[in-house]
Amino acid sequence: MLNDFFDGWKKFPSKEKHFKSLQNSEFKILAIDDVTNKVIGFINAISDGVLSAxxxxxxxxxxxxxxxxxxxxxxxMLEKLKHYYMIDIMCDESLxxxxxxxxxxxxSGMILRNYDKQN
Ligand SMILES: CC(C)(COP(=O)(O)OP(=O)(O)OC[C@H]1O[C@@H](n2cnc3c(N)ncnc32)[C@H](O)[C@@H]1OP(=O)(O)O)[C@@H](O)C(=O)NCCC(=O)NCCS
Structure with missing residues (x-):
C-alpha cells in the first residue's frame, strides 16, 4: 500500500524500510484512499514518552x-502529542x-545527515 512516497528524494528508502520505520514509530497516522486501498499520506512521530516528541x-x-x-x-498528530512539552519538526523555510x-x-537548530544512509 506504500507507493509513490519520498517524491523528489535522490535516494529513498525501500517500501520495506518505509513500512518498518512506521512500525517502529510510536505514533503514525495514515491517510488511505478507500477506493484504491492505497496509502496517500502519512505522518509519524517518535518520542521519549515523557517530555519530547x-x-x-x-x-x-x-x-x-x-x-x-x-x-x-x-x-x-498534534492532538495526539498535546501532552508533551516539546514537539519538534525540521522543515524547509518555505513550509x-x-x-x-x-x-x-x-x-533554530543543528542537524546531521548521513546521506549515504538515506535509502
Ligand atoms: C507539505 C505537504 C505534506 C502538504 O500536504 P497537502 O495535503 O498538500 O496540504 P494541504 O492541502 O492540507 O495544505 C496545502 C497547503 O500547504 C502549502 N504547501 C504545500 N507544500 C508547500 C511547500 N513546499 N512550500 C510552502 N507551502 C507548501 C500549500 O501552499 C497550501 O497552503 P494554503 O493552505 O495556504 O493554500 C505536501 O505538500 C507534501 O507532501 N510535500 C512534500 C513533502 C514535504 O515537504 N513534507 C514536509 C516535511 S517537513
Whole structure:
C-alpha cells in the first residue's frame, strides 16, 4: 500500500524500510484512499514518552496534494502529542508558514545527515 512516497528524494528508502520505520514509530497516522486501498499520506512521530516528541516525516503523494490531507494529518498528530512539552519538526523555510498555521513557531537548530544512509 506504500507507493509513490519520498517524491523528489535522490535516494529513498525501500517500501520495506518505509513500512518498518512506521512500525517502529510510536505514533503514525495514515491517510488511505478507500477506493484504491492505497496509502496517500502519512505522518509519524517518535518520542521519549515523557517530555519530547519529534515528527520526522509528513508526506502526501503528488496526486492528492492541496486537498487538505496534510492539514488533517498534522492536526491529528498534534492532538495526539498535546501532552508533551516539546514537539519538534525540521522543515524547509518555505513550509514554515504551513506549520505556523498549527501553532508551531520558527526556531533554530543543528542537524546531521548521513546521506549515504538515506535509502
Ligand atoms: C507539505 C505537504 C505534506 C502538504 O500536504 P497537502 O495535503 O498538500 O496540504 P494541504 O492541502 O492540507 O495544505 C496545502 C497547503 O500547504 C502549502 N504547501 C504545500 N507544500 C508547500 C511547500 N513546499 N512550500 C510552502 N507551502 C507548501 C500549500 O501552499 C497550501 O497552503 P494554503 O493552505 O495556504 O493554500 C505536501 O505538500 C507534501 O507532501 N510535500 C512534500 C513533502 C514535504 O515537504 N513534507 C514536509 C516535511 S517537513
Amino acid at each position: 519529534y515528527i520526522p516525516l509528513l508526506e502526501v503523494i503528488p496526486d492528492y496534494k492541496n486537498k487538505g490531507i496534510g492539514t488533517e494529518l498534522i492536526k491529528r 514554515q508558514s504551513f506549520y505556523g498555521k498549527f501553532g508551531l513557531i520558527k526556531s
